[in-house]
Amino acid sequence: xxxxxxxxxxxxxxRKYSEQPVTDEQLESxxxxxxxxxxxxxxxxYSIIRVTDQDVRQRLxxxxxxxxxxxxxxxxxxxxxxxxxxxxxxxxxxxxxxxYFGTMENLIVATVDATLAAQxxxxxxxxxxxxxxxxxxxxxxxxxxxxxxxxxxxxxPVFGMCIGYPDQAPGLRPRLPREAIxxxxxxxxxxxxxxxxxxxxxxxxxxxxxxxxxxxxxxxxDMANKLKAPARMHMLRFxxxxxxxxxxxxxxx
Amino acid sequence: xxxxxxxxxxxxxxRKYSEQPVTDEQLESxxxxxxxxxxxxxxxxYSIIRVTDQDVRQRLxxxxxxxxxxxxxxxxxxxxxxxxxxxxxxxxxxxxxxxYFGTMENLIVATVDATLAAQxxxxxxxxxxxxxxxxxxxxxxxxxxxxxxxxxxxxxPVFGMCIGYPDQAPGLRPRLPREAIxxxxxxxxxxxxxxxxxxxxxxxxxxxxxxxxxxxxxxxxDMANKLKAPARMHMLRFxxxxxxxxxxxxxxx
Numbered sequence: 001x002x003x004x005x006x007x008x009x010x011x012x013x014x015r016k017y018s019e020q021p022v023t024d025e026q027l028e029s030x031x032x033x034x035x036x037x038x039x040x041x042x043x044x045x046y047s048i049i050r051v052t053d054q055d056v057r058q059r060l061x062x063x064x065x066x067x068x069x070x071x072x073x074x075x076x077x078x079x080x081x082x083x084x085x086x087x088x089x090x091x092x093x094x095x096x097x098x099x100y101f102g103t104m105e106n107l108i109v110a111t112v113d114a115t116l117a118a119q120x121x122x123x124x125x126x127x128x129x130x131x132x133x134x135x136x137x138x139x140x141x142x143x144x145x146x147x148x149x150x151x152x153x154x155x156x157p158v159f160g161m162c163i164g165y166p167d168q169a170p171g172l173r174p175r176l177p178r179e180a181i182x183x184x185x186x187x188x189x190x191x192x193x194x195x196x197x198x199x200x201x202x203x204x205x206x207x208x209x210x211x212x213x214x215x216x217x218x219x220x221x222d223m224a225n226k227l228k229a230p231a232r233m234h235m236l237r238f239x240x241x242x243x244x245x246x247x248x249x250x251x252x253x
Numbered sequence: 254x255x256x257x258x259x260x261x262x263x264x265x266x267x268r269k270y271s272e273q274p275v276t277d278e279q280l281e282s283x284x285x286x287x288x289x290x291x292x293x294x295x296x297x298x299y300s301i302i303r304v305t306d307q308d309v310r311q312r313l314x315x316x317x318x319x320x321x322x323x324x325x326x327x328x329x330x331x332x333x334x335x336x337x338x339x340x341x342x343x344x345x346x347x348x349x350x351x352x353y354f355g356t357m358e359n360l361i362v363a364t365v366d367a368t369l370a371a372q373x374x375x376x377x378x379x380x381x382x383x384x385x386x387x388x389x390x391x392x393x394x395x396x397x398x399x400x401x402x403x404x405x406x407x408x409x410p411v412f413g414m415c416i417g418y419p420d421q422a423p424g425l426r427p428r429l430p431r432e433a434i435x436x437x438x439x440x441x442x443x444x445x446x447x448x449x450x451x452x453x454x455x456x457x458x459x460x461x462x463x464x465x466x467x468x469x470x471x472x473x474x475d476m477a478n479k480l481k482a483p484a485r486m487h488m489l490r491f492x493x494x495x496x497x498x499x500x501x502x503x504x505x506x
Binding site: 001002003004005007008009010011013028029031032033035036037038040041042043044046047048049050051052053056080084085086088089090092093094098099100101103104105108109111112115116118119120122123124127128132133134136139149150151152155158159173175176178180181182183184185186187189192193196219220221222223224226227228229230231232233235236239245247248 | 254255256257258260261262263264266281282284285286288289290291293294295296297299300301302303304305306309333335337338339341342343345346347351352353354356357358361362364365368369371372373375376377380381385386387389392402403404405408411412426428429431433434435436437438439440442445446449472473474475476477479480481482483484485486488489492498500501
Protein backbone atom coordinates (compact mmCIF):
# COMPACT_ATOMS: atom_id res chain seq x y z
CA UNK A 1 0.00 0.00 0.00
CA UNK A 2 1.68 3.20 -1.18
CA UNK A 3 1.47 6.61 0.51
CA UNK A 4 -1.34 7.87 -1.72
CA UNK A 5 -3.51 4.84 -0.98
CA UNK A 6 -2.71 5.20 2.72
CA UNK A 7 -3.95 8.80 2.49
CA UNK A 8 -7.14 7.75 0.66
CA UNK A 9 -7.98 4.98 3.13
CA UNK A 10 -7.22 7.19 6.11
CA UNK A 11 -9.85 9.86 5.49
CA UNK A 12 -12.03 11.09 8.31
CA UNK A 13 -14.25 14.15 8.20
CA UNK A 14 -12.86 17.09 10.19
CA ARG A 15 -15.29 19.51 11.83
CA LYS A 16 -12.96 21.48 14.13
CA TYR A 17 -10.05 23.51 12.79
CA SER A 18 -6.93 25.10 14.24
CA GLU A 19 -6.02 28.75 13.76
CA GLN A 20 -3.46 27.85 11.09
CA PRO A 21 -4.57 29.57 7.88
CA VAL A 22 -4.77 28.05 4.41
CA THR A 23 -2.60 30.21 2.15
CA ASP A 24 -3.69 31.49 -1.25
CA GLU A 25 -0.99 29.37 -2.85
CA GLN A 26 -2.34 26.26 -1.13
CA LEU A 27 -5.85 27.08 -2.24
CA GLU A 28 -4.56 27.47 -5.80
CA SER A 29 -3.07 23.98 -5.58
CA UNK A 30 -6.38 22.63 -4.31
CA UNK A 31 -8.28 24.24 -7.18
CA UNK A 32 -5.70 23.03 -9.72
CA UNK A 33 -6.12 19.50 -8.39
CA UNK A 34 -9.90 19.87 -8.74
CA UNK A 35 -9.53 20.98 -12.34
CA UNK A 36 -7.29 18.00 -13.04
CA UNK A 37 -10.11 15.52 -12.47
CA UNK A 38 -11.89 13.76 -15.32
CA UNK A 39 -14.84 15.59 -16.86
CA UNK A 40 -17.48 14.28 -19.24
CA UNK A 41 -16.53 15.23 -22.85
CA UNK A 42 -14.49 18.15 -21.44
CA UNK A 43 -17.73 19.89 -20.46
CA UNK A 44 -16.30 20.93 -17.07
CA UNK A 45 -19.88 21.43 -15.96
CA TYR A 46 -19.19 22.74 -12.46
CA SER A 47 -18.25 25.92 -10.64
CA ILE A 48 -16.86 26.67 -7.22
CA ILE A 49 -17.97 29.55 -5.01
CA ARG A 50 -15.44 30.47 -2.36
CA VAL A 51 -17.22 32.19 0.51
CA THR A 52 -14.99 34.76 2.20
CA ASP A 53 -17.54 37.39 3.24
CA GLN A 54 -18.31 36.81 6.90
CA ASP A 55 -21.94 37.88 6.59
CA VAL A 56 -22.54 35.49 3.73
CA ARG A 57 -20.76 32.77 5.68
CA GLN A 58 -22.89 33.42 8.73
CA ARG A 59 -26.11 33.21 6.77
CA LEU A 60 -24.90 30.09 4.97
CA UNK A 61 -24.04 28.34 8.22
CA UNK A 62 -27.56 28.98 9.53
CA UNK A 63 -29.16 27.85 6.26
CA UNK A 64 -26.97 24.72 6.20
CA UNK A 65 -28.47 23.09 9.28
CA UNK A 66 -26.74 25.51 11.66
CA UNK A 67 -23.36 23.84 11.59
CA UNK A 68 -20.93 26.16 13.36
CA UNK A 69 -17.97 24.79 11.39
CA UNK A 70 -19.39 26.28 8.19
CA UNK A 71 -18.81 29.65 9.89
CA UNK A 72 -15.53 28.78 11.58
CA UNK A 73 -13.52 26.87 8.97
CA UNK A 74 -10.65 28.73 7.25
CA UNK A 75 -11.93 27.97 3.73
CA UNK A 76 -15.49 27.27 2.69
CA UNK A 77 -16.25 26.24 -0.88
CA UNK A 78 -19.63 25.61 -2.48
CA UNK A 79 -19.47 23.09 -5.32
CA UNK A 80 -22.06 23.76 -8.00
CA UNK A 81 -23.28 21.76 -10.96
CA UNK A 82 -23.13 24.35 -13.76
CA UNK A 83 -24.78 24.26 -17.17
CA UNK A 84 -25.01 28.05 -17.31
CA UNK A 85 -21.42 28.49 -18.52
CA UNK A 86 -22.06 25.96 -21.29
CA UNK A 87 -25.07 28.00 -22.37
CA UNK A 88 -22.82 31.06 -22.50
CA UNK A 89 -20.41 29.15 -24.75
CA UNK A 90 -23.29 27.88 -26.89
CA UNK A 91 -24.64 31.39 -27.33
CA UNK A 92 -21.67 32.27 -29.51
CA UNK A 93 -22.85 29.71 -32.05
CA UNK A 94 -26.61 29.66 -31.70
CA UNK A 95 -29.63 30.29 -29.51
CA UNK A 96 -29.33 28.26 -26.29
CA UNK A 97 -33.12 27.88 -26.27
CA UNK A 98 -32.63 25.62 -29.29
CA UNK A 99 -30.06 23.45 -27.51
CA TYR A 100 -30.57 20.67 -24.97
CA PHE A 101 -29.37 21.65 -21.53
CA GLY A 102 -32.15 20.84 -19.09
CA THR A 103 -32.16 17.04 -19.24
CA MET A 104 -31.72 14.34 -16.60
CA GLU A 105 -28.59 13.25 -18.49
CA ASN A 106 -27.02 16.71 -18.15
CA LEU A 107 -28.11 16.97 -14.53
CA ILE A 108 -26.17 13.78 -13.88
CA VAL A 109 -23.18 14.88 -15.96
CA ALA A 110 -22.94 18.19 -14.09
CA THR A 111 -23.45 16.58 -10.67
CA VAL A 112 -20.74 14.01 -11.46
CA ASP A 113 -18.34 16.64 -12.83
CA ALA A 114 -18.73 18.76 -9.68
CA THR A 115 -18.18 15.70 -7.48
CA LEU A 116 -15.09 14.42 -9.31
CA ALA A 117 -13.50 17.86 -9.01
CA ALA A 118 -14.47 18.18 -5.33
CA GLN A 119 -13.00 14.82 -4.41
CA UNK A 120 -9.70 15.73 -6.06
CA UNK A 121 -9.76 18.95 -4.03
CA UNK A 122 -10.43 16.96 -0.85
CA UNK A 123 -7.51 14.63 -1.54
CA UNK A 124 -5.23 17.58 -2.36
CA UNK A 125 -6.12 19.32 0.90
CA UNK A 126 -5.57 16.14 2.91
CA UNK A 127 -2.22 15.59 1.19
CA UNK A 128 -1.11 18.91 2.74
CA UNK A 129 -2.20 17.81 6.21
CA UNK A 130 -5.53 19.62 6.14
CA UNK A 131 -8.92 18.11 6.90
CA UNK A 132 -12.22 18.55 5.12
CA UNK A 133 -15.89 17.82 5.55
CA UNK A 134 -18.58 17.78 2.90
CA UNK A 135 -21.68 19.82 3.75
CA UNK A 136 -24.79 18.26 2.21
CA UNK A 137 -26.70 20.61 4.52
CA UNK A 138 -26.57 23.37 1.90
CA UNK A 139 -29.38 21.46 0.18
CA UNK A 140 -31.65 21.82 3.23
CA UNK A 141 -32.57 25.39 2.29
CA UNK A 142 -31.30 25.21 -1.25
CA UNK A 143 -33.43 27.98 -2.77
CA UNK A 144 -32.21 30.44 -0.11
CA UNK A 145 -28.60 29.32 -0.62
CA UNK A 146 -28.92 29.78 -4.39
CA UNK A 147 -30.35 33.26 -3.85
CA UNK A 148 -27.64 34.21 -1.35
CA UNK A 149 -24.88 33.13 -3.76
CA UNK A 150 -26.73 34.70 -6.70
CA UNK A 151 -26.63 31.45 -8.67
CA UNK A 152 -28.09 31.92 -12.14
CA UNK A 153 -30.53 29.49 -13.71
CA UNK A 154 -28.86 26.20 -14.76
CA UNK A 155 -26.61 26.20 -11.68
CA UNK A 156 -27.30 24.34 -8.44
CA PRO A 157 -25.23 23.89 -5.27
CA VAL A 158 -24.46 20.18 -4.83
CA PHE A 159 -22.62 20.43 -1.51
CA GLY A 160 -20.30 22.67 0.47
CA MET A 161 -16.85 21.81 1.75
CA CYS A 162 -15.01 23.06 4.85
CA ILE A 163 -11.21 23.03 4.61
CA GLY A 164 -8.62 23.75 7.28
CA TYR A 165 -5.98 22.26 9.55
CA PRO A 166 -7.51 19.77 12.00
CA ASP A 167 -7.98 20.53 15.66
CA GLN A 168 -9.45 17.12 16.38
CA ALA A 169 -8.47 13.52 15.68
CA PRO A 170 -11.62 11.46 15.23
CA GLY A 171 -11.39 7.70 14.80
CA LEU A 172 -11.65 6.00 11.45
CA ARG A 173 -15.27 4.96 10.87
CA PRO A 174 -15.60 1.35 9.69
CA ARG A 175 -17.04 0.87 6.20
CA LEU A 176 -19.32 -1.84 4.88
CA PRO A 177 -17.53 -5.15 4.28
CA ARG A 178 -16.15 -5.20 0.75
CA GLU A 179 -18.46 -8.07 -0.27
CA ALA A 180 -21.48 -5.84 0.42
CA ILE A 181 -20.44 -3.27 -2.16
CA UNK A 182 -18.46 -5.27 -4.75
CA UNK A 183 -20.17 -7.67 -7.14
CA UNK A 184 -18.81 -9.73 -10.02
CA UNK A 185 -20.55 -9.62 -13.41
CA UNK A 186 -24.05 -9.32 -11.99
CA UNK A 187 -25.58 -7.73 -8.91
CA UNK A 188 -26.12 -10.46 -6.33
CA UNK A 189 -28.85 -9.45 -3.88
CA UNK A 190 -28.70 -12.78 -2.09
CA UNK A 191 -25.21 -12.22 -0.78
CA UNK A 192 -26.13 -9.02 1.10
CA UNK A 193 -27.69 -10.25 4.39
CA UNK A 194 -24.51 -11.74 5.89
CA UNK A 195 -22.20 -8.72 5.40
CA UNK A 196 -24.97 -6.34 6.47
CA UNK A 197 -25.41 -8.30 9.71
CA UNK A 198 -21.63 -8.24 10.23
CA UNK A 199 -21.56 -4.51 9.66
CA UNK A 200 -24.42 -3.89 12.08
CA UNK A 201 -22.39 -5.71 14.70
CA UNK A 202 -19.21 -3.76 13.87
CA UNK A 203 -20.96 -0.39 13.89
CA UNK A 204 -22.83 -1.05 17.13
CA UNK A 205 -19.52 -1.80 18.85
CA UNK A 206 -17.89 1.24 17.24
CA UNK A 207 -20.70 3.66 18.17
CA UNK A 208 -20.99 2.31 21.69
CA UNK A 209 -17.25 2.77 22.24
CA UNK A 210 -17.09 6.18 20.55
CA UNK A 211 -20.02 7.60 22.53
CA UNK A 212 -19.20 5.89 25.83
CA UNK A 213 -22.41 3.93 25.56
CA UNK A 214 -24.66 6.94 24.93
CA UNK A 215 -25.58 5.52 21.52
CA UNK A 216 -25.80 1.84 20.79
CA UNK A 217 -27.64 1.71 17.49
CA UNK A 218 -26.70 -0.48 14.55
CA UNK A 219 -26.12 0.83 11.02
CA UNK A 220 -29.38 -0.56 9.71
CA UNK A 221 -31.24 1.12 12.58
CA ASP A 222 -29.57 4.43 11.82
CA MET A 223 -30.43 4.09 8.13
CA ALA A 224 -34.04 3.13 8.88
CA ASN A 225 -34.38 6.13 11.19
CA LYS A 226 -32.97 8.42 8.56
CA LEU A 227 -35.09 7.11 5.71
CA LYS A 228 -38.42 6.73 7.45
CA ALA A 229 -39.17 10.44 7.08
CA PRO A 230 -39.21 12.51 3.89
CA ALA A 231 -36.08 14.66 3.54
CA ARG A 232 -35.38 17.59 1.24
CA MET A 233 -38.42 16.79 -0.85
CA HIS A 234 -38.05 20.24 -2.44
CA MET A 235 -35.05 19.12 -4.48
CA LEU A 236 -37.03 18.02 -7.54
CA ARG A 237 -39.03 21.22 -7.73
CA PHE A 238 -36.01 23.38 -7.06
CA UNK A 239 -34.04 21.75 -9.86
CA UNK A 240 -37.04 22.11 -12.16
CA UNK A 241 -37.29 25.80 -11.30
CA UNK A 242 -33.57 26.20 -12.08
CA UNK A 243 -34.20 24.80 -15.56
CA UNK A 244 -32.47 21.47 -15.03
CA UNK A 245 -35.26 19.38 -16.52
CA UNK A 246 -36.94 21.87 -18.85
CA UNK A 247 -35.83 20.32 -22.15
CA UNK A 248 -36.85 16.91 -20.92
CA UNK A 249 -40.46 18.02 -20.80
CA UNK A 250 -40.44 19.08 -24.44
CA UNK A 251 -39.81 15.53 -25.55
CA UNK A 252 -41.43 13.54 -22.77
CA UNK A 253 -44.86 14.96 -22.51
CA UNK B 254 3.29 21.29 -5.07
CA UNK B 255 3.64 17.89 -3.38
CA UNK B 256 3.65 14.50 -5.12
CA UNK B 257 -0.06 13.87 -4.54
CA UNK B 258 -1.04 17.20 -6.08
CA UNK B 259 1.33 16.53 -8.98
CA UNK B 260 -0.48 13.23 -9.53
CA UNK B 261 -3.91 14.90 -9.38
CA UNK B 262 -2.99 17.66 -11.83
CA UNK B 263 -1.29 15.22 -14.20
CA UNK B 264 -4.34 13.08 -14.99
CA UNK B 265 -5.10 12.13 -18.56
CA UNK B 266 -7.60 9.51 -19.65
CA UNK B 267 -5.98 6.29 -20.89
CA ARG B 268 -7.74 4.26 -23.58
CA LYS B 269 -4.98 1.81 -24.59
CA TYR B 270 -3.47 -0.63 -22.13
CA SER B 271 -0.36 -2.82 -21.99
CA GLU B 272 -0.46 -6.55 -21.29
CA GLN B 273 0.64 -5.97 -17.70
CA PRO B 274 -2.14 -7.32 -15.48
CA VAL B 275 -3.68 -5.65 -12.45
CA THR B 276 -3.27 -8.05 -9.54
CA ASP B 277 -6.05 -8.98 -7.12
CA GLU B 278 -4.09 -7.29 -4.35
CA GLN B 279 -3.88 -4.08 -6.36
CA LEU B 280 -7.59 -4.21 -7.07
CA GLU B 281 -8.24 -4.65 -3.35
CA SER B 282 -6.22 -1.50 -2.68
CA UNK B 283 -8.24 0.35 -5.31
CA UNK B 284 -11.52 -0.76 -3.74
CA UNK B 285 -10.29 0.09 -0.24
CA UNK B 286 -9.41 3.58 -1.46
CA UNK B 287 -12.89 3.89 -2.95
CA UNK B 288 -14.47 2.89 0.35
CA UNK B 289 -12.33 5.46 2.14
CA UNK B 290 -14.06 8.37 0.42
CA UNK B 291 -16.63 10.54 2.17
CA UNK B 292 -20.22 9.33 2.04
CA UNK B 293 -23.40 11.19 2.96
CA UNK B 294 -24.47 10.25 6.53
CA UNK B 295 -22.55 6.97 6.12
CA UNK B 296 -25.21 5.77 3.67
CA UNK B 297 -22.54 4.36 1.30
CA UNK B 298 -25.19 4.43 -1.40
CA TYR B 299 -23.16 2.87 -4.20
CA SER B 300 -22.07 -0.50 -5.50
CA ILE B 301 -19.37 -1.64 -7.88
CA ILE B 302 -19.80 -4.38 -10.48
CA ARG B 303 -16.51 -5.84 -11.65
CA VAL B 304 -17.01 -7.35 -15.09
CA THR B 305 -14.73 -10.34 -15.65
CA ASP B 306 -16.91 -12.52 -17.88
CA GLN B 307 -15.74 -11.98 -21.45
CA ASP B 308 -19.21 -12.39 -22.94
CA VAL B 309 -20.66 -9.80 -20.59
CA ARG B 310 -17.71 -7.53 -21.34
CA GLN B 311 -18.21 -7.92 -25.08
CA ARG B 312 -21.90 -7.05 -24.86
CA LEU B 313 -21.15 -4.13 -22.57
CA UNK B 314 -18.56 -2.71 -24.93
CA UNK B 315 -21.08 -2.78 -27.79
CA UNK B 316 -23.81 -1.23 -25.61
CA UNK B 317 -21.40 1.46 -24.37
CA UNK B 318 -20.95 3.20 -27.72
CA UNK B 319 -18.77 0.40 -29.12
CA UNK B 320 -15.58 1.44 -27.38
CA UNK B 321 -13.05 -1.36 -27.89
CA UNK B 322 -11.19 -0.45 -24.70
CA UNK B 323 -14.19 -1.51 -22.61
CA UNK B 324 -13.48 -5.00 -23.98
CA UNK B 325 -9.71 -4.78 -23.87
CA UNK B 326 -8.87 -3.15 -20.55
CA UNK B 327 -7.53 -5.42 -17.76
CA UNK B 328 -10.16 -4.28 -15.24
CA UNK B 329 -13.61 -2.91 -15.98
CA UNK B 330 -15.77 -1.60 -13.15
CA UNK B 331 -19.35 -0.32 -13.31
CA UNK B 332 -20.09 2.25 -10.63
CA UNK B 333 -23.70 2.18 -9.53
CA UNK B 334 -25.81 4.49 -7.42
CA UNK B 335 -27.47 2.05 -5.01
CA UNK B 336 -30.50 2.58 -2.77
CA UNK B 337 -31.43 -1.11 -2.93
CA UNK B 338 -28.99 -2.10 -0.19
CA UNK B 339 -30.40 0.62 2.06
CA UNK B 340 -33.87 -0.81 1.48
CA UNK B 341 -32.53 -4.20 2.55
CA UNK B 342 -31.19 -2.64 5.75
CA UNK B 343 -34.46 -0.79 6.31
CA UNK B 344 -36.44 -3.99 5.90
CA UNK B 345 -35.08 -5.28 9.19
CA UNK B 346 -36.86 -2.45 10.99
CA UNK B 347 -39.92 -1.74 8.88
CA UNK B 348 -41.58 -1.93 5.50
CA UNK B 349 -39.44 -0.14 2.89
CA UNK B 350 -42.63 0.90 1.11
CA UNK B 351 -43.24 3.17 4.10
CA UNK B 352 -39.79 4.78 3.85
CA TYR B 353 -38.55 7.48 1.50
CA PHE B 354 -36.06 6.14 -1.01
CA GLY B 355 -37.17 7.32 -4.43
CA THR B 356 -36.58 11.07 -4.13
CA MET B 357 -34.47 13.52 -6.12
CA GLU B 358 -32.46 14.12 -2.93
CA ASN B 359 -31.58 10.44 -2.64
CA LEU B 360 -30.84 10.21 -6.36
CA ILE B 361 -28.29 12.98 -5.86
CA VAL B 362 -26.88 11.45 -2.66
CA ALA B 363 -26.38 8.09 -4.34
CA THR B 364 -24.90 9.61 -7.51
CA VAL B 365 -22.50 11.69 -5.43
CA ASP B 366 -21.54 8.74 -3.21
CA ALA B 367 -20.75 6.60 -6.27
CA THR B 368 -18.70 9.39 -7.79
CA LEU B 369 -16.68 10.19 -4.66
CA ALA B 370 -15.78 6.51 -4.34
CA ALA B 371 -14.92 6.20 -8.03
CA GLN B 372 -12.63 9.20 -8.01
CA UNK B 373 -10.72 7.81 -5.03
CA UNK B 374 -10.37 4.56 -6.99
CA UNK B 375 -9.08 6.49 -10.01
CA UNK B 376 -6.47 8.29 -7.92
CA UNK B 377 -5.43 5.03 -6.25
CA UNK B 378 -4.96 3.33 -9.63
CA UNK B 379 -2.97 6.26 -10.99
CA UNK B 380 -0.79 6.29 -7.87
CA UNK B 381 0.31 2.76 -8.85
CA UNK B 382 1.20 3.89 -12.38
CA UNK B 383 -2.03 2.70 -13.96
CA UNK B 384 -4.31 4.74 -16.17
CA UNK B 385 -8.09 4.97 -16.19
CA UNK B 386 -10.92 6.32 -18.27
CA UNK B 387 -14.50 6.95 -17.20
CA UNK B 388 -17.14 5.46 -19.50
CA UNK B 389 -20.26 7.61 -19.55
CA UNK B 390 -21.23 5.53 -22.60
CA UNK B 391 -22.85 2.92 -20.37
CA UNK B 392 -25.75 5.37 -20.09
CA UNK B 393 -26.33 5.28 -23.87
CA UNK B 394 -28.20 1.97 -23.62
CA UNK B 395 -28.74 2.08 -19.89
CA UNK B 396 -31.78 -0.21 -19.69
CA UNK B 397 -29.91 -2.96 -21.56
CA UNK B 398 -26.84 -2.47 -19.36
CA UNK B 399 -28.98 -2.70 -16.22
CA UNK B 400 -30.57 -5.89 -17.52
CA UNK B 401 -27.23 -7.42 -18.48
CA UNK B 402 -25.79 -6.73 -15.01
CA UNK B 403 -29.07 -7.81 -13.37
CA UNK B 404 -29.33 -4.55 -11.45
CA UNK B 405 -32.32 -4.59 -9.11
CA UNK B 406 -34.74 -1.71 -8.77
CA UNK B 407 -33.23 1.28 -6.91
CA UNK B 408 -29.82 0.75 -8.54
CA UNK B 409 -28.55 2.55 -11.64
CA PRO B 410 -25.19 2.48 -13.43
CA VAL B 411 -23.66 5.99 -13.29
CA PHE B 412 -20.54 5.26 -15.35
CA GLY B 413 -18.00 2.56 -16.11
CA MET B 414 -14.25 2.73 -15.56
CA CYS B 415 -11.42 1.03 -17.47
CA ILE B 416 -8.26 0.42 -15.46
CA GLY B 417 -4.87 -0.86 -16.62
CA TYR B 418 -1.27 0.02 -17.30
CA PRO B 419 -1.00 2.63 -20.07
CA ASP B 420 0.20 1.80 -23.54
CA GLN B 421 -0.13 5.38 -24.72
CA ALA B 422 1.03 8.78 -23.48
CA PRO B 423 -1.54 11.38 -24.48
CA GLY B 424 -0.89 15.06 -23.83
CA LEU B 425 -2.39 16.92 -20.92
CA ARG B 426 -5.59 18.63 -22.07
CA PRO B 427 -5.81 22.28 -21.02
CA ARG B 428 -8.61 23.16 -18.63
CA LEU B 429 -10.72 26.28 -18.41
CA PRO B 430 -8.90 29.25 -16.87
CA ARG B 431 -9.36 29.23 -13.12
CA GLU B 432 -11.33 32.50 -13.19
CA ALA B 433 -14.00 30.81 -15.32
CA ILE B 434 -14.78 28.20 -12.68
CA UNK B 435 -13.95 29.94 -9.38
CA UNK B 436 -16.13 32.71 -7.98
CA UNK B 437 -15.96 34.62 -4.71
CA UNK B 438 -19.10 34.97 -2.54
CA UNK B 439 -21.48 35.24 -5.47
CA UNK B 440 -21.63 33.80 -8.98
CA UNK B 441 -20.39 36.49 -11.38
CA UNK B 442 -21.76 35.83 -14.87
CA UNK B 443 -20.19 39.03 -16.23
CA UNK B 444 -16.66 37.80 -15.77
CA UNK B 445 -17.12 34.72 -17.97
CA UNK B 446 -16.69 36.05 -21.55
CA UNK B 447 -12.96 36.90 -21.31
CA UNK B 448 -11.74 33.55 -19.90
CA UNK B 449 -14.05 31.64 -22.28
CA UNK B 450 -12.54 33.50 -25.25
CA UNK B 451 -9.05 32.76 -23.92
CA UNK B 452 -9.91 29.09 -23.55
CA UNK B 453 -11.34 28.89 -27.05
CA UNK B 454 -8.02 30.20 -28.33
CA UNK B 455 -6.02 27.76 -26.17
CA UNK B 456 -8.11 24.75 -27.17
CA UNK B 457 -8.08 25.61 -30.87
CA UNK B 458 -4.27 25.66 -30.78
CA UNK B 459 -4.17 22.46 -28.73
CA UNK B 460 -6.59 20.53 -30.99
CA UNK B 461 -4.91 21.77 -34.18
CA UNK B 462 -1.52 20.62 -32.91
CA UNK B 463 -2.78 17.32 -31.51
CA UNK B 464 -4.62 16.35 -34.70
CA UNK B 465 -2.04 17.76 -37.14
CA UNK B 466 -4.61 20.26 -38.33
CA UNK B 467 -7.39 17.72 -38.98
CA UNK B 468 -9.53 19.42 -36.34
CA UNK B 469 -9.41 23.13 -35.64
CA UNK B 470 -12.56 23.72 -33.59
CA UNK B 471 -12.75 25.83 -30.46
CA UNK B 472 -14.15 24.59 -27.16
CA UNK B 473 -17.34 26.60 -27.48
CA UNK B 474 -17.89 25.15 -30.96
CA ASP B 475 -17.38 21.62 -29.65
CA MET B 476 -19.82 22.27 -26.80
CA ALA B 477 -22.40 23.82 -29.12
CA ASN B 478 -22.14 20.84 -31.46
CA LYS B 479 -22.58 18.45 -28.57
CA LEU B 480 -25.52 20.25 -27.01
CA LYS B 481 -27.52 21.13 -30.11
CA ALA B 482 -28.98 17.62 -30.31
CA PRO B 483 -30.89 15.72 -27.62
CA ALA B 484 -28.72 13.09 -25.90
CA ARG B 485 -29.74 10.17 -23.70
CA MET B 486 -33.21 11.58 -23.27
CA HIS B 487 -34.25 8.19 -21.85
CA MET B 488 -32.43 8.87 -18.57
CA LEU B 489 -35.39 10.44 -16.76
CA ARG B 490 -37.78 7.65 -17.69
CA PHE B 491 -35.23 4.96 -16.95
CA UNK B 492 -34.58 6.35 -13.47
CA UNK B 493 -38.31 6.63 -12.89
CA UNK B 494 -38.77 3.00 -13.93
CA UNK B 495 -36.00 2.00 -11.51
CA UNK B 496 -37.96 3.64 -8.67
CA UNK B 497 -35.62 6.59 -8.18
CA UNK B 498 -38.37 9.19 -8.09
CA UNK B 499 -41.36 7.15 -6.95
CA UNK B 500 -41.69 8.62 -3.46
CA UNK B 501 -41.39 12.11 -4.86
CA UNK B 502 -44.63 11.64 -6.71
CA UNK B 503 -46.53 10.77 -3.53
CA UNK B 504 -45.93 14.21 -2.14
CA UNK B 505 -45.65 16.30 -5.30
CA UNK B 506 -48.70 15.42 -7.27
